[in-house]
Amino acid sequence: MADELVHYEVRRGIAAITLNSPHNRNALSAQLRAELTQHLATADADDEVRVIALGHTGPVFCSGMDLKEAGGASANQQGVNEFPAILEQIWTSPKPVVAKLAGPARAGGVGIVAACDIAVAVEGATFAFSEVRIGVVPAVISVTVLPRLLPRAAHELFLTGETFDATRAVAIGLLNSAVPAEDLDAEVRRFTDMLALGGPNALAATKQMLRQPRPANLGETFADMLELSAHHFGGQEGQEGITAFVQKRKPSWVPQD
Known part of the structure; x- marks a missing residue:
């Protein structure tokens, strides 16, 4: 039986969904996509769950699609076709979803961050819409990212693929907060505690x-x-x-x- 790539745990009304595939920088492999989809559905259906906290193990939050998983355009396209449903699950979840980033996000990982209601990262986290640099278009993630970003910043960063830091991510609307690494847990808890007060x-x-x-x-x-x-x-x-x-x-x- 394959090891789990997404861990699920509920404590005091908070469903912690943790991407647990550090060996490939939490890339969106078929197994990870399936487990993430299932755990999001479980959290949505559980009346005891008040808030969803989406985090990760390892140094990278999510590097995007797993481009090494399968050969051939058709196999990769299957993953692309499945990914919008995950973004929609997060975006339309009846529960508030908080992203917790102890490291960088790229491509589809940035789409996940944008789909969450609140996103908190360490100051050292970095982001990039690197798709154009490998000859593809950041089309799918644009659905969740563009409503968050300032228009001028979106044009710059989507077209250049330039890496930007967490401080700028806050300034342009991608993140709510960027904090020192030692304060990440407390900052996420501050948001989840506030959200749990709502009906x-x-x-x-x-x-x-x-x-x-x-x-x-x-x-x-x-x-x-x-x-x-x-x-x-x-x-x-x-x-x-x-x-x-x-x-x-x-x-x-x-x-x-």
Whole structure:
């Protein structure tokens, strides 16, 4: 039986999904893609899971597709065809997803980082859209990356393939935070602890709202948002949150110490 390439563990409502294939820099091999897909689905289906933390072992977060895994364009294309489903799983997950990077990301790995709701990296992490330098186009990852990046930076970095550091990644919107290596765990925990305070249904609905493009007609938009607000304000979760606030206690969904 093959060793696992993605480890899954749940503690206090946090599902830790860890890429565990350091021998090939956590490249997106067929086995890793299959295990990552399964663990994301497991976390989404588990009501006890409040937040997903996506991390890695080894010095590299993810180097992108495993180009050495199989010979022939058709075999490599199969991996490319499967990858969008993983990005969509992360992007549309009802649970907040936090990326934790103790090292660099390239190509598809950057697409995964961008698909997460929050991304934290060590200051020494680096990034690059290196596709053009091997004669291919960063097309698939653009779906998750471009909504995050400043347009001018996207043109520069997609076209040049230049390597950039975590500080710049924060400045252009790819990362939320870049911290010294010794502070990485604490910074990720700061975000996961805050996310765990939100109502599960409210978080899922807020994520869905954030994904929607804003139409030109503001009147229609306000009407839709009023309906969404009223639905959750009057719902069981909203009423529990309001009652807990008045009673100066934690809502029922907050993990207990």
